[in-house]
Structures are given as structure tokens and as C-alpha cells.
Amino acid sequence: MIICVKDDRQAKWNVMLMPSEAKGCNLNVLECSGLVKAFDELVAVDDVGFHIAEGETYGLLGPNGAGKTTTISMISGILESDAGRVMVAGKEITTRTTDGNAEIGYVPQDIAIYPDLTARENLRFFGKLYGIPKDRLGPRIDEVLEVIGLSDRGDDRTEEYSGGMKRRLNIGIGLLHEPSLLILDEPTVGVDPQSRNSILESVELLGQSGTAVLYTTHYMEEAERLCDRVAIIDGGKIRAEGTRRELVELVGQRDTVNLGVIGSAHRLVEDLRSVSEIQQITAAEGSVEILVDGASRVLPRILEVAQEAGVGISGVEVVEPNLESVFLHLTGKALRD
Amino acid sequence: MKAWAITSTNIKRLVRDPSTIFFVFIFPMLLILVLGASFGGGFTPKVGVLVQSDGAFAQAFADGIAENDEFESLDYDDAAVLLADVERGVVQLGVIIPADYDDALVAGSTAAVEYIGRLDQSSVQYRASIEAVASDQSAVVRAARVVESEGLADFESAVAAAQLVASGPGGSEVIVSTAGEALFGDIGQFDLGAPSNLVLFVFLTSLAGSAALIQTRRLGVSRRMVSTPTSIGQILIGETGGRFAIAMIQGLFIMVGAAIAFDVKWGNLLGAGTLLVLIALIGAGAGMLMGAIFDNDEQAGSMGVFIGLGFAALGGAMFPLEIFPDTMVTVAHITPHAWAIDGFAELIRRGGTLSTIATEVAVLSGFAVVMMALGTWRLRAKLTH
Numbered sequence: 247m248i249i250c251v252k253d254d255r256q257a258k259w260n261v262m263l264m265p266s267e268a269k270g271c272n273l274n275v276l277e278c279s280g281l282v283k284a285f286d287e288l289v290a291v292d293d294v295g296f297h298i299a300e301g302e303t304y305g306l307l308g309p310n311g312a313g314k315t316t317t318i319s320m321i322s323g324i325l326e327s328d329a330g331r332v333m334v335a336g337k338e339i340t341t342r343t344t345d346g347n348a349e350i351g352y353v354p355q356d357i358a359i360y361p362d363l364t365a366r367e368n369l370r371f372f373g374k375l376y377g378i379p380k381d382r383l384g385p386r387i388d389e390v391l392e393v394i395g396l397s398d399r400g401d402d403r404t405e406e407y408s409g410g411m412k413r414r415l416n417i418g419i420g421l422l423h424e425p426s427l428l429i430l431d432e433p434t435v436g437v438d439p440q441s442r443n444s445i446l447e448s449v450e451l452l453g454q455s456g457t458a459v460l461y462t463t464h465y466m467e468e469a470e471r472l473c474d475r476v477a478i479i480d481g482g483k484i485r486a487e488g489t490r491r492e493l494v495e496l497v498g499q500r501d502t503v504n505l506g507v508i509g510s511a512h513r514l515v516e517d518l519r520s521v522s523e524i525q526q527i528t529a530a531e532g533s534v535e536i537l538v539d540g541a542s543r544v545l546p547r548i549l550e551v552a553q554e555a556g557v558g559i560s561g562v563e564v565v566e567p568n569l570e571s572v573f574l575h576l577t578g579k580a581l582r583d
Numbered sequence: 584m585k586a587w588a589i590t591s592t593n594i595k596r597l598v599r600d601p602s603t604i605f606f607v608f609i610f611p612m613l614l615i616l617v618l619g620a621s622f623g624g625g626f627t628p629k630v631g632v633l634v635q636s637d638g639a640f641a642q643a644f645a646d647g648i649a650e651n652d653e654f655e656s657l658d659y660d661d662a663a664v665l666l667a668d669v670e671r672g673v674v675q676l677g678v679i680i681p682a683d684y685d686d687a688l689v690a691g692s693t694a695a696v697e698y699i700g701r702l703d704q705s706s707v708q709y710r711a712s713i714e715a716v717a718s719d720q721s722a723v724v725r726a727a728r729v730v731e732s733e734g735l736a737d738f739e740s741a742v743a744a745a746q747l748v749a750s751g752p753g754g755s756e757v758i759v760s761t762a763g764e765a766l767f768g769d770i771g772q773f774d775l776g777a778p779s780n781l782v783l784f785v786f787l788t789s790l791a792g793s794a795a796l797i798q799t800r801r802l803g804v805s806r807r808m809v810s811t812p813t814s815i816g817q818i819l820i821g822e823t824g825g826r827f828a829i830a831m832i833q834g835l836f837i838m839v840g841a842a843i844a845f846d847v848k849w850g851n852l853l854g855a856g857t858l859l860v861l862i863a864l865i866g867a868g869a870g871m872l873m874g875a876i877f878d879n880d881e882q883a884g885s886m887g888v889f890i891g892l893g894f895a896a897l898g899g900a901m902f903p904l905e906i907f908p909d910t911m912v913t914v915a916h917i918t919p920h921a922w923a924i925d926g927f928a929e930l931i932r933r934g935g936t937l938s939t940i941a942t943e944v945a946v947l948s949g950f951a952v953v954m955m956a957l958g959t960w961r962l963r964a965k966l967t968h
Contacts, residue, residue: 322810326967341967344812352810358803362596374588375811419807 273300275349275427275458276321281330283316290316292482295330298427303449303459305473307466307569309579313482314462315355318429321460322352335426348377351425355432357412358419361405365396365415368404369422376423386422394418395444410441417445421452428452429460434468446472466570478573485576494567496575500525501541502565503548505534508558517555521547526575532560537575585813589821590828596795597829606791607833611784612840615847618776628675628709631668633659638685640720644696647716648678654712669699676700676709688724689738723749773845775903778927781837782862782920783891783900785830789866790887792826796874797883800965809966818966819959826870830863850930854937858926861947865919868954875961894918919950 279295291313298304306314319325321332323339323346332339337346359368369387378386391400394414404412413433420428430449434442449472453459463469469476470490477487486493507514511529518527518536523544526537538544541564552559565571573579597603634645649656657674659665665677677699687694698713700706726748727741736744799805808818838859841847849855870887877883895901898920904912915921926943929935937944 319806324806324809324967341809341815344814347810347812350810352807354803354807356803358807360592360596360799360802360804362599363592367592367595371588371592372807372811375585375808375813377585377812 274298275300275302276304276332276334276460278321278332279330281317281320281332282328283320283325284328290482291320291327293330294479294482294484296477296484296487298458298460300426300458301453301456302474303453303461303472305469305476306460306462306479307464307469307473307476307573308462308479309464312464312479314464314479315431316482317479318352318431318460318462322350322429323347324352348423349426351420351423351428353417353420353428353430353433355435357409357416359404359412359415362403364401364403365391365407365418366400368415369419372419373422378423390418390422393421393448408438409436410438410444413437413441413445417448425457427458427460431462432464433461434463434465466568466573469569476569478569478576480573480577480579486572490569493569493572496572500537500539500567500571500575502567502571502574503536503538503541503545504561504563504565505536505548505552505559506561507532507534507552508560509555510557514552514555514557517551518548521551524548526578528574535574537571586817586821586824589808589818590824593795593822593825594828594832597792607784607788607829608836611780611833611837612844615773615777615780615837615841615845618773618780627655628653628705629657629673630654630709630713631657631659631665631674631677633662633665633677633679635682636680636684640688640694640724641680641684644680644684644716644720647719648713651712651716654709666699669701672701676706676713678713691728719749773841773847774931777837777841777845777847778849778931779900779903779924781834781841781859781927782898782923783895784837785834785859785862786866786869786894786920787888787891788833789826789830789863789870790873790891791884792829793870793873793877793887794880794884796822796826796871796962797877797880800874801878801880805966815963815966819963822962823867823871823955823959826867827863830866831859834859834863848931849927850934851936854930854935854940855927857937857944858923858930858940858947861944861951862919862923864951865947865954868951868956868958871958871962872954875958875965894920897921899924919947922946922950 274297276296276298278297281291281294282289283291294313294317296304306317308314316325320327320330321334321339323332323341323343326341334346335349337343337349339346339350359365360371363371366387369390370383373383373387387400388397391397394417396411396415396418399407399411404415407415413436417430417433420430433445433449437445446468449459449461453472453474459472461468461472473490475487475489476493478485478493486496488496505514511532511534514534515527515529518524518534521544523539524536525539528535536548538548545562545564549559549562597607630648632645632648634641645656648654659668659677662679665674665679668674669677677697679697679699681695681697684694684696696713696717698710700710723742723745726745727738730736730741730744731738735741805818809815838849838855842849873883873887877886892901898915898918899907900920904915904921904924907915912921922943926935926940926947929940929943933939
């Protein structure tokens with residue numbers, strides 16, 4: 247089921263898909279609604295709301311500055327919201343409450359660890375803040391070090407670690423107290439491919455173990471691989487929400503045709519406007535991105551227009567609809583803009 | 584216990600940093616040692632003595648200098664070396680007793696002793712002491728000369744008799760009495776520098792320590808703490824406790840270390856302890872305020888050193904307030920340093936107690952409340968907005 251809400255200020259349709267059945271689980275670990283946060287004149291988050299069920303991995307997909315970190319800061323109880331409500335495992339979260347925070351494992355985008363302490367000492371420090379009993383803390387630290395693959399380096403100072411090892415410890419701290427909801431804020435930024443894959447595998451396992459995961463990213467591939475449901479966020483608002491299949495259906499059967507052009511891309515864009523099957527055209531330096539209904543059918547006509555316009559084609563790539571396309575469709579810009 | 588986890592982690596991080604260990608513990612003690620040795624009351628000037636004569640009078644003159652408690656006497660055998668050492672300050676003055684010294688005295692002539700001094704005020708004081716040795720010997724020689732001229736004994740016997748008389752009782756003596764109070768009282772060599780350095784370094788370390796707080800914020804560790812089931816109040820208590828504990832550890836180290844190593848007497852322990860606690864609280868509050876105001880740890884570290892040294896100079900932690908003009912003494916008391924140093928001066932120099940430093944304690948308590956309130960207010964705002 248799809249609900250469309252007209253945003254008069256931006257003349258765009260915000261598309262909300264009603265919750266899908268999440269792995270057969272109906273218990274919502276996180277419920278947030280009406281979240282608003284403004285910094286002076288800038289409205290960073292504007293009426294954001296969603297929920298995450300037990301065992302579900304939920305993605306917030308959007309470019310830098312879309313409002314992802316501000317949203318999860320309010321959900322984590324770090325940042326005071328101007329409006330709205332956050333409930334985690336039935337407990338309200340604000341900057342003034344602490345009960346519900348025990349249910350949350352927050353993994354910030356920054357590597358938030360003490361560089362002059364060892365991994366074990368960092369884990370012990372945060373374990374105390376999470377209120378893990380003394381007799382359980384030691385064994386739990388050993389378990390987490392094992393999970394994040396740092397057992398043999400646990401007594402080394404973290405300033406001696408590689409970037410990937412620090413990232414893994416950063417995540418390990420969030421897992422320490424076995425939270426109901428794990429919040430991961432762009433955990434793979436600046437990580438080498440091997441560590442990145444290791445992190446993604448860990449998140450997949452967490453979802454399977456029943457932990458609810460809120461995962462923010464601006465990497466479409468990560469959202470597609472990990473998330474049961476994805477919210478596309480831009481300009482502080484959720485533009486659409488649903489499973490990958492549901493979101494892609496929003497774009498219809500449209501494909502993306504990427505043309506490498508030699509000559510004036512803008513001239514080609516003007517001439518292509520006459521092709522009725524083309525839904526959207528975006529020009530960049532030396533390339534044109536075209537959203538069409540049925541690329542295989544329309545492509546010959548596109549190439550013909552290019553030839554008539556005297557624009558050389560250096561390459562053609564046809565991409566079937568994905569979350570990148572959905573994002574482009576909903577916001578009129580690419581994820582990495 | 585969560586607040587203690589934050590406090591203890593702050594302490595652990597401090598003791599792990601070798602540079603902090605040097606500046607928090609070693610450097611203050613070195614400074615107390617250097618200042619005490621250079622300007623403290625225990626300084627004994629050195630006199631270089633070159634005896635070029637084998638005569639008994641020349642040796643007696645040298646012995647007269649050596650027996651004077653005001654000097655430490657060092658023997659020389661080369662006039663050029665002695666001159667060079669006076670110039671370089673190795674010895675504060677030099678005395679050369681010439682080869683014909685005894686001959687001149689026996690012949691009834693004036694025997695000249697060469698005095699080599701530096702062009703400063705202390706040289707006049709030292710010269711008076713050397714002239715006193717010469718005067719004593721002259722008195723003996725003149726007395727012997729009278730005995731000899733009266734035909735009562737030969738010169739050698741007369742000298743021996745005169746020396747015997749001079750070492751016995753009788754004669755005139757100057758008895759010194761004082762009025763008013765000495766500038767720094769009867770204090771030990773290190774008693775003046777130790778409290779000043781205590782105040783200076785506790786503030787300096789607290790302000791420079793704001794850089795660690797900014798690092799914690801910039802790393803995102805502070806935000807992460809807020810995301811745990813730990814209240815903002817506990818985090819603030821933990822961070823404040825960390826800063827306070829570091830200031831107290833440093834202050835106690837300086838107090839105990841100076842007492843053991845340099846025999847500094849801090850006076851009434853309750854009074855001194857109260858002053859230390861208040862200084863540490865003010866320093867912790869100021870460090871938190873700076874840690875919340877600044878976003879750049881290097882900038883905060885530099886400003887901390889600048890403000891710390893500036894307030895120390897203004898507040899009398901570098902130069903005694905007693906040598907300040909009246910206006911500057913008044914201005915100095917806008918700093919907590921001046922009040923703290925006043926309190927220590929009362930305890931150390933005048934045997935004061937907690938009740939006699941009540942005014943200083945009250946003012947410092949006011950400073951502590953204001954700095955703590957400002958520091959926690961700004962840090963709370965920084966953590967949640």
C-alpha cells in the first residue's frame with residue numbers, strides 16, 4: 247500500500263509505503279514520529295517518523311547533509327528534538343531520560359574511542375557506562391573482541407590500530423551490552439574493502455540474530471544488500487519508505503541510460519526532450535543520464551537523436567532500476583550530489 | 584559509579600602521557616629547586632682566597648675569612664684564574680694576600696690586601712666583612728707595636744700576647760635589635776617559591792588540560808557517553824571529578840614533595856589543605872569552561888598556557904606581591920592566585936590558621952562556585968545541543 251503526501255513547499259510528492267511484514271515479526275523496537283530539528287534558520291530534520299521491528303534492518307539512505315545523523319542523534323537521546331517522540335522498547339528517549347538508552351547501541355560515524363587506551367580498556371569504560379555488572383563485563387569483553395576479530399590485539403593501544411580495526415572496535419562498543427536496537431551511522435566510511443565486507447557481514451548476522459538495526463548510509467549498494475526496508479531521506483524529510491522492491495516500483499519500469507558524450511551534452515539534452523518515452527534527463531560534464539521507460543526499445547532512437555545533433559557517443563550503459571534511480575526520481579539529484 | 588568510571592579514565596589517561604608526567608610532576612619540583620637555590624634565604628656566597636705569602640699574618644688573615652660563617656672559602660693559587668672566576672660568578676668575591684704581606688706588617692708599614700668584587704650591591708656588603716677581618720688583625724698588630732715600643736717585649740711575643748687578649752672576653756660589641764616585620768619573615772630557602780609554584784602549576788595544568796576535554800568531544804566520545812544510560816549530570820560530575828582529581832594529585836604531590844625534598848613548612852595543615860581544595864576546584868571549573876568554549880584543542884592549549892601564565896604573573900605567583908606597587912596589588916586580587924598566595928603567606932610566614940585566612944577562603948570559595956557553575960553550564964549545553 248502506498249500513501250502519497252504532497253509537500254507544498256517543495257512541490258514534491260513524499261511517498262510513504264505502509265510497513266511491510268518484517269520477517270514475520272510485529273514487535274516494534276523503535277517507534278519515532280514527528281521528529282523536527284532546526285539549527286537557527288536551517289531545518290535539518292522535518293517531521294521524520296518511522297518504526298523498526300525486532301530483527302529488522304532499516305536503512306536511512308540519503309546524501310551527505312540529508313539529515314541522517316541529526317535524526318539518529320535524536321533517536322539516540324544525544325540531541326534534543328524541537329518536536330516529536332522517540333520510543334525504544336517501549337521507553338521514551340530524550341536527552342533527559344536514561345532508561346531507554348540501555349536498549350540502544352549507538353555506533354557514531356566518528357571513531358569515538360580513546361586512542362590512548364587499549365581496546366579492552368575502551369570496552370571496559372563503555373561497559374561501565376552501559377551498566378553491565380562487573381562479573382559479566384570481563385567475559386562479555388572477551389566475546390566482543392572475538393566477534394570483531396581483535397582478540398589478539400585487545401591489549402594494544404588503539405592509536406596503533408589501522409583504520410579498519412578502529413572501525414570494528416567502534417562497532418564492538420555498540421554491541422557490548424547486547425542492545426535491542428543497534429544504530430550504525432555510516433559505519434563503512436573510510437574503510438578498506440576487506441574491513442567493509444567484514445562489517446557488512448556482521449550487520450547481516452545481527453539482523454538474523456533478532457537485533458533491530460538502524461543503518462544510515464549514502465551507499466546505495468549497502469542499503470540494497472543489508473536493509474529489509476529503506477527510507478530515502480533528503481533535505482531533512484523522508485521522501486519514500488519501503489522494501490527495495492516497493493521503492494523500485496515507484497519508478498515503474500524505468501531504466502537509466504548513461505551516455506558518454508563527445509561534444510555538447512546540453513545540446514543533446516535539448517534535442518532529447520522531443521523523445522516522449524524519456525522521463526528525465528540530467529547532464530553533466532561529458533555525460534548524460536536519461537531515465538526512460540524500456541531502455542532497449544528507446545535506445546536506438548536516443549542514438550539517432552545524438553547523431554542528428556552531431557554529438558559523438560563514447561559509451562552507453564543501461565542500468566535497471568535500483569535505489570539510486572529511486573532517489574534520482576524522487577529528489578531530482580544523484581545520491582552523491 | 585559511572586561518574587567514577589569517567590573520573591578514573593581521565594586520571595588513567597593523564598598518567599599514561601609522558602609529557603604530562605613531566606609538566607605535572609617533575610617540572611614544578613625542578614622550578615621550586617631552581618628558584619629556591621637562586622633566590623632563597625639559604626644562599627652562601629663563595630670567596631676565593633689566594634695566599635701568596637708564607638707568613639703567619641697572611642695565614643691568619645686567610646683563616647679569619649675561612650672562619651666567617653657568612654662565606655664559603657675556596658683556596659686559589661693563580662690570580663688570573665681567581666679574577667676570571669669572579670667575572671663568571673663562580674665565586675662572588677676574591678681576596679689576594681700578597682707575598683710581602685707579613686714583611687710590611689713586621690716593618691710597621693701598611694700591608695695591602697687586594698679585594699676583587701663585582702659591580703653590584705652585594706659587593707659592598709661582602710667588602711665590609713673582609714675589612715672587618717683586616718681590622719681585627721690590625722688591632723692586634725697595633726697593640727703589639729705599642730708593647731714593643733714600650734720595651735716590654737719583643738714584637739713576636741707582643742703579637743702572641745695581643746692575639747690571646749683579642750680572643751678573650753671584654754671589648755665593645757654591637758647588639759642588634761629589630762623593629763617591624765621583615766619582608767618575607769624568617770622563612771626557609773624554598774618556603775617562598777613552593778606555594779607560588781603550587782598555585783601557578785595547578786591552574787596552568789587545569790587550563791591546559793582543557794585540551795583533553797576538547798579531544799574527548801572532538802573524538803565523539805562525549806556524545807557516545809550521552810547515548811549510554813548515563814545521565815548528563817553523571818557525565819558532568821565525572822568530567823569535573825577528573826579535572827579536580829588531576830589538580831588535587833598535582834597539588835598534593837607538590838605539597839608533600841616540597842615538604843620532604845626541600846623541608847618546606849606549609850603551616851597549618853587544615854588551612855593549607857582547604858586552600859589546595861579550593862584552588863583545585865577553581866582550576867577544574869576554569870578547565871571545563873575552556874574545554875566547552877573552544878572547539879580546537881591546540882587553540883585551547885595555547886590559550887590555557889597564555890591565560891595561566893598571565894594570571895600567575897598578575898596574581899603574584901611569579902613575583903612576590905610584596906614588591907608590587909599598591910595599585911598593582913589591588914589589581915592582582917582580581918585573580919584567585921593572589922588570594923591563594925595571601926592565604927599561604929599567612930599560614931607559612933605568620934603561623935596562621937584556618938580562621939585567620941577566613942577572608943581568603945571565602946573569596947576563593949566564591950571563585951570556585953562561579954567557575955564550576957560556568958564550566959558545567961557551558962559543557963552541558965555543548966553536549967546536548
